[in-house]
Amino acid sequence: MRIACxxxxxxxxxxxxFCEIFNKKNGTSYQKSDVTKWEFFLDWNIPEDDIWDIFFQIYEDSMSTPFIDDQIPVIMKDLNQMHQVSIVSARTPEYREYILEKLQYHGILQGPHYNELVLLIHKPYDLKIKQDFDVFIDDNPKLAEAINKQKKKILLLYDQPWxxxxxxxxxxxxxxxxxxxDQYFKKVEKNEDNNEL
Ligand SMILES: [Mg+2]
Known part of the structure; x- marks a missing residue:
């Protein structure tokens, strides 16, 4: 399977x-758990451009951004042996070097862990879904709506407050x-083996 992570x-x-930088700028005390919508800035009464300024700042220096799970390198390497993993992001191409540096820092390397780093623009939301992958691992709720129309593709929706x-x-x-x-793909692989018998 072709997997887009x-x-x-x-x-x-x-x-x-994001919340740390935003709070420092605005004297607020938002936390990740307060980000309960993809377009949370509408509720927070903040212009979308201000939000993007902070994200672009993070894209240029992600070294202090927490890595979600220390098991990722091991799981991703296994996945990439059985399947074809690509890292697919809406961080635009000018941030490629910063992304590679951050991924390398956490032991995620092109070759053993993934084949390709694909960088897209962030809108329209269904742009990602239109790429040639079978499974998308993503936290974007907008993709769940877009993938509804492409029933052969699967979204593993990474649980997040938004x-x-x-x-x-x-x-x-x-x-x-x-x-x-990891368990999802092990189950799929097992089913495929059973079907071949
Ligand atoms: Mg995402």
């Missing part, structure tokens, strides 16, 4: 860093952590 919200806990309103569907499966991602 997202960065923000799946490999990195970017919103934790995607709680999405219900599981035939091709939308919520995963709480990387152990559950």
């Amino acid at each position: 997202d960065i923000d919200g799946v490999l990195l806990d970017t919103v934790i860093t 995607n709680q309103e999405i219900d599981d569907a035939e091709n939308v499966i919520r995963v709480k952590n990387w152990t559950e991602i």
Whole structure:
């Protein structure tokens, strides 16, 4: 299977860093758990441009952004042996070097862990889904809506406070952590083996 693995919200806990920078600038005390919508800035009464300024700042220096799960390198390496893993992000191409540096720092290397780093623009939301992958590992609730129209593709929706309103569907499966991602693929591989017998 061709697997597209997202960065923000799946490999990195970017919103934790976002809240820290935002709070410092604005004297607020927001936490990740307060980000309960994809377009949370509408509720917070903040212009979208201000939000992006902070994200761009993080994209240029992600070294302090928390890595979501220390097991990722081991699980991803296994996955990439059985399947084809690509890292697919809406961080735009000018941030490529910073992303590679951060991934390397956490032991995620092109070759053993993933084949390709694909960088796209962040809108329209269904742009990612239109890429040639079978399974998307992503936290974006907007992708759950977009993938509805592409039933052959599967979204493993990485559980985050901003995607709680999405219900599981035939091709939308919520995963709480990387152990559950690992278990999902082990189950699929087992079923494929059984089908071949
Ligand atoms: Mg994401």
